[in-house]
Amino acid sequence: MAPNSEETHVKEIVVIGGGFAGLWAAAAAARMAQELDKAVQITLVNRDDQHSIRVRNYEDDLAATLVPLHDVLDPIGVALQVGIVADIDPRARSVAIERDGRTILKHYDKLILASGSKLVRPQIAAVDVCSFDVDTYAEARRLQDHIAALTGRAPSPGQWTAVVVGSGATGVELACELPARLRAVAVAAGQPDAARQVRVILVDSGARIAGHLGGAQPVIEQTCRQLGIELLPGTTVKSLDAQGLTLSDGRHLDTSTVVWCAGMRASELTACFGAERDAQGRLMVDAYMRVQGVDDVYAAGDVAHALIDGVHPSVMSCQHARPMGRYAGHNAVCELFGKDLLALNIDWYTNIIDLGPAGAVYAQGWNREVVAVGEQAKQTKQVINRERIYPPRNGVRADILAAASPDLQRPPVLRPLSAV
Numbered sequence: 001m002a003p004n005s006e007e008t009h010v011k012e013i014v015v016i017g018g019g020f021a022g023l024w025a026a027a028a029a030a031r032m033a034q035e036l037d038k039a040v041q042i043t044l045v046n047r048d049d050q051h052s053i054r055v056r057n058y059e060d061d062l063a064a065t066l067v068p069l070h071d072v073l074d075p076i077g078v079a080l081q082v083g084i085v086a087d088i089d090p091r092a093r094s095v096a097i098e099r100d101g102r103t104i105l106k107h108y109d110k111l112i113l114a115s116g117s118k119l120v121r122p123q124i125a126a127v128d129v130c131s132f133d134v135d136t137y138a139e140a141r142r143l144q145d146h147i148a149a150l151t152g153r154a155p156s157p158g159q160w161t162a163v164v165v166g167s168g169a170t171g172v173e174l175a176c177e178l179p180a181r182l183r184a185v186a187v188a189a190g191q192p193d194a195a196r197q198v199r200v201i202l203v204d205s206g207a208r209i210a211g212h213l214g215g216a217q218p219v220i221e222q223t224c225r226q227l228g229i230e231l232l233p234g235t236t237v238k239s240l241d242a243q244g245l246t247l248s249d250g251r252h253l254d255t256s257t258v259v260w261c262a263g264m265r266a267s268e269l270t271a272c273f274g275a276e277r278d279a280q281g282r283l284m285v286d287a288y289m290r291v292q293g294v295d296d297v298y299a300a301g302d303v304a305h306a307l308i309d310g311v312h313p314s315v316m317s318c319q320h321a322r323p324m325g326r327y328a329g330h331n332a333v334c335e336l337f338g339k340d341l342l343a344l345n346i347d348w349y350t351n352i353i354d355l356g357p358a359g360a361v362y363a364q365g366w367n368r369e370v371v372a373v374g375e376q377a378k379q380t381k382q383v384i385n386r387e388r389i390y391p392p393r394n395g396v397r398a399d400i401l402a403a404a405s406p407d408l409q410r411p412p413v414l415r416p417l418s419a420v
Helices: 022-035 069-076 139-153 169-188 192-196 212-224 268-273 318-336 374-388 397-403
Strands: 013-017 038-048 050-054 066-068 079-082 084-089 094-099 102-106 110-111 118-121 163-166 199-203 230-232 237-241 242-247 252-254 258-260 264-266 296-299 350-354 359-363 369-373
Touching: 013 022, 013 318, 022 038, 022 069, 022 110, 022 318, 022 397, 038 069, 050 069, 066 069, 069 118, 069 397, 079 094, 084 268, 110 268, 110 318, 139 169, 139 258, 163 252, 169 192, 169 199, 169 212, 169 350, 212 230, 212 350, 212 359, 212 369, 296 318, 350 374, 359 374, 369 374
Parallel strands: 013 038, 013 110, 038 079, 110 296, 163 199, 163 258, 199 230
Antiparallel strands: 050 066, 084 094, 094 102, 118 264, 237 242, 242 252, 350 359, 359 369
């Protein structure tokens, strides 16, 4: 008797996005397929062939912030499809991918949406042209090139003034880096007078700079002042052009460098499902990372709103994206073959903000109670940013699959300063 098509059909999982959630979803799916000894075709779709360590884009040296996706996916048998996802049809279980002027239609048995988030600037004339950001590697490089080129420009008002808009984690981390970066560029070019003109201003609409960062807020505010950063809370940008910007209180700031770090929103692909979304555009998912009300679709990372501990919504960070991705990939394979799913529950939360030459501030819990500051917190931050969040890069299949296990990591351990 000939086998029926259902028995011979190789199940297909499509993962959209090669960031922290998507990469780990694909790896976790490959791991579980191997454990169950099942043939599953796993395809990861990404706009390019790089895994970006996006959380390091505020740093000056971007050399180590890209990991070739092939280095991680090829050893574990996951296919990489480079292209832009133009549409998702959940009824037809298909994904439309645009590449080189043509459209590729990819069908799936299970879909994992991990297309992340993006910076959304307000509707202000010329804001896209006259401001920078560090949301992507390309934009971070653009800012880097701009700063390096300042020394070659004709002197002008505000030439060495940088304005950072938004005092969330990214805005604070970038603002704390900029004074030293700008001075170093000027000094290296033999322009000590320019180095003395460096001015960094941090603007936020909230009543306090970094006001939503809980117990870390006073540390951040004090550190910014110690670094010479001017703080403008309760302020928004009214307009801007190539010479500077005008604030909501009518003040005009001459500046050649405006960096936008406020206004994150989930990928627009979340709108393809007609499902409930939160204020940030994130799809509501259950504890197994399944999109509520949509069959065969999982979501992880910045596109998903999960009650990460049963009470608190997940945050847009690699801290939650990585385990969400692992559980989505694991559960997608389990559901394909009738195995029990694993519920994600993370009973801890940490927040470590890099403060440039002043070190860092390490806070724990949803109230963000500070447990370390300065060099000790900085060392922990670097362990996370430079080691913990990277996939294995040795090309060893067993190591990559082991790293994709749904076992939850605990909070980073604070090392004594004597170990530095």
